[in-house]
Amino acid sequence: MTATVHVDLPGRAYDIEIGPGVLDQAGRRIAGMGGRRHVCILTDANVAGLHLAQLQAALSEAGLTSEALALPPGEATKCWAQLERSVEWLLSQKVERGDIVVAFGGGVIGDLAGFAAAILRRGVRFVQIPTSLLAQVDSSVGGKTGINSPAGKNLIGAFHQPSLVLADTALLGTLTPRDFLAGYGEVVKYGLLGDAAFFDWLEGEGPALAAGDMDARVRAVTRSCQMKADIVQRDETEQGDRALLNLGHTFCHALEAATGYSDRLLHGEGVAIGCALAFELSARLGLCSQEDPSRVRAHLRDMGMKVDIRDIPGDLPDAAGLLELMGQDKKVLDGKLRFILAQGIGAAFITSDVPRDAVLGVLEDALRVV
Numbered sequence: 588m589t590a591t592v593h594v595d596l597p598g599r600a601y602d603i604e605i606g607p608g609v610l611d612q613a614g615r616r617i618a619g620m621g622g623r624r625h626v627c628i629l630t631d632a633n634v635a636g637l638h639l640a641q642l643q644a645a646l647s648e649a650g651l652t653s654e655a656l657a658l659p660p661g662e663a664t665k666c667w668a669q670l671e672r673s674v675e676w677l678l679s680q681k682v683e684r685g686d687i688v689v690a691f692g693g694g695v696i697g698d699l700a701g702f703a704a705a706i707l708r709r710g711v712r713f714v715q716i717p718t719s720l721l722a723q724v725d726s727s728v729g730g731k732t733g734i735n736s737p738a739g740k741n742l743i744g745a746f747h748q749p750s751l752v753l754a755d756t757a758l759l760g761t762l763t764p765r766d767f768l769a770g771y772g773e774v775v776k777y778g779l780l781g782d783a784a785f786f787d788w789l790e791g792e793g794p795a796l797a798a799g800d801m802d803a804r805v806r807a808v809t810r811s812c813q814m815k816a817d818i819v820q821r822d823e824t825e826q827g828d829r830a831l832l833n834l835g836h837t838f839c840h841a842l843e844a845a846t847g848y849s850d851r852l853l854h855g856e857g858v859a860i861g862c863a864l865a866f867e868l869s870a871r872l873g874l875c876s877q878e879d880p881s882r883v884r885a886h887l888r889d890m891g892m893k894v895d896i897r898d899i900p901g902d903l904p905d906a907a908g909l910l911e912l913m914g915q916d917k918k919v920l921d922g923k924l925r926f927i928l929a930q931g932i933g934a935a936f937i938t939s940d941v942p943r944d945a946v947l948g949v950l951e952d953a954l955r956v957v
Contacts, residue, residue: 588802590809594728594816596823599748603728603812606805607757610716613642613689614649616751617714622685627677628655629700630691631664634718637761642691642716654680655691662848664695665734673703684708687750693719694726694854698741701732705747715749719762720770721855723754724777724811725832729819735848739912740840746824754812756804767797768892769855772835772862774807777814779862779883780834783933785810786886793890830937834927835861841912842896845903856893863887863894868941868949869928879932896953906950910943 589606604612617626626646630639635657646653656676658664677688690700690713697715704713715727733744759767771793778786789796789807796803815832822829839857846852866880887894896903904912913924923939924946930936 588805590805592809592812592816594748595820596748599730601748601750601752603752603754603816605723605754605756605808605812607801608755609753610638610641610755610758611645613714613716613753614645614647614651616753617646617687617689618649618651620687620712620714620750622687622712623683624651625680626651626653626687626689627680627682628653628689628691629673629677629696629703630655630657631660631693631696632657633660634692634696638718638758639691642689653689658696658699660695661850662695662735662843662854665699667734670699670703670734673699674707677703677707682707682711684711686711688713689716690714690727690749691716691718692722693717694722697722697727698732698744699734701730701747701749702734702744705732705745710747712750713747715752717752717754718758720759720767720808721773722770723756723759723808724770725773725815727752727754728812728815729829729832730823740843740848748823752812754808756801756808759804760799764797764891765853768890769853769859771797771890772855772857772859772887772892774811775883775887776832776834776858776862777811779866779929779932780831780927780935781814781933782810783931785814786932790886790889793886797890827937830925831927831935834929834935835859835863835865837861837913837924837926838864841909842899842903844912845909846899846901851901852893852899856899859887859892860894860896860898864896864949864953865927866929867953868926868945869930871945871949872928872941875929875931875934879929882932896950903954906947906954909950910947913946 592603717723717727730748736742838861
C-alpha cells in the first residue's frame with residue numbers, strides 16, 4: 588500500500604511518496620531530477636548505521652554515486668557549528684546549483700540539511716527522506732528549515748521547499764517505542780486542529796498503528812501530510828492559517844527550552860503535552876467544553892504518552908519562568924503571544940487575545956504536585 592500527496596506550490600510543486608519500500612525508489616526518482624550524477628547525503632550516525640547502505644544501493648542501481656556525512660544524533664546538532672560543518676563539507680564535495688542534497692534522517696537532520704541547502708550557493712535543491720514518524724508527518728513537509736539558538740528553538744532559518752519527499756513507512760519499524768510515540772504527538776495534533784473524524788479514527792486505531800499495523804501507519808502519515816500540504820498551499824510562509832500547525836507548540840517550545848533541548852523531553856512529547864494544555868486553556872476560557880481536554884488527555888494516556896508537565900523528569904522553572912520562555916517564541920507578534928486555541932476537537936483557531944493570568948493559572952495548576 589502506497590500513497591502520493593502532491594504539494595501544489597507554483598514553481599515549487601513536489602510529491603510526497605508514502606509507503607513501505609519507497610526508499611528503494613530513491614535512485615530512480617533522484618536520477619530523473621537531473622543535475623550531476625553524484626549525490627551528497629546528510630544524515631546522522633544512528634540512521635547511517637541502520638539504513639544508509641540501502642539508500643546508497645538504490646542510488647547506485649540508478650547509476651548515481653554518493654557520499655554521506657553522518658552527524659551526531661540529537662537536537663543539539665541543530666546548531667551553528669554543525670551547520671558550518673555541513674556547508675563546508677558540501678562545498679568540498681563541489682555541490683553545484685543543479686545538484687541534489689539528500690536529507691536522510693529525522694527532523695533534526697531534515698531541518699539542518701534543508702537550511703544548509705537553502706544557503707549554499709543561495710539555494711540548491713534537496714530531497715527529504717524522513718526516517719522518523721515525526722519527520723514523515725511534519726518537519727519534512729512544507730519547507731521550514733533551520734537551527735536552534737540559545738535564545739530559542741528554530742529562531743534561525745529559511746523557507747526552502749524540498750523537491751521530493753520519500754516517506755518510507757517500513758523504516759518506522761526501527762524506531763524505539765518512545766521515538767514512535769513522540770512522532771504520534773504530531774499525528775494527533777492534525778486531528779485536534781482540523782479533522783475531528785481523523786481524531787475519532789485515531790482513538791480506535793492508534794493502538795494498532797503503534798503496534799505496527801502498516802495500513803494504519805500509511806493512512807495516518809498520508810492524512811497528516813495531506814492536511815499539512817493543504818495548509819502550506821494556502822499560506823506557505825506562515826502569514827495566517829499555517830500558524831494552526833503550531834497547536835501545542837507555544838507551550839512545547841517553552842518546555843523544550845526549560846529542559847535544555849535534551850532527551851528529558853522529545854519534541855513530539857512536548858507537542859502532546861502542549862496540545863493538552865492548549866485544550867485546557869481553551870476550556871477555561873469557555874471556548875470549548877470541559878469534556879474536550881479530558882478526551883484529549885485520555886487518548887494520549889491510553890497510548891502511553893506523556894500528558895502532563897509533571898511527566899517530564901527533573902526540575903522545571905515555575906509558571907512565571909515558563910511564561911517568560913514563551914516570550915521567545917517565533918509566534919510573538921507586537922509583543923503579544925499568539926496561541927492556537929480550540930472551539931472543540933477539530934476546530935482550532937489563532938488568537939493573540941489571551942489573558943496572561945489565564946495562561947499563568949493553567950501553568951501553575953499543571954506544575955502543582957497532586
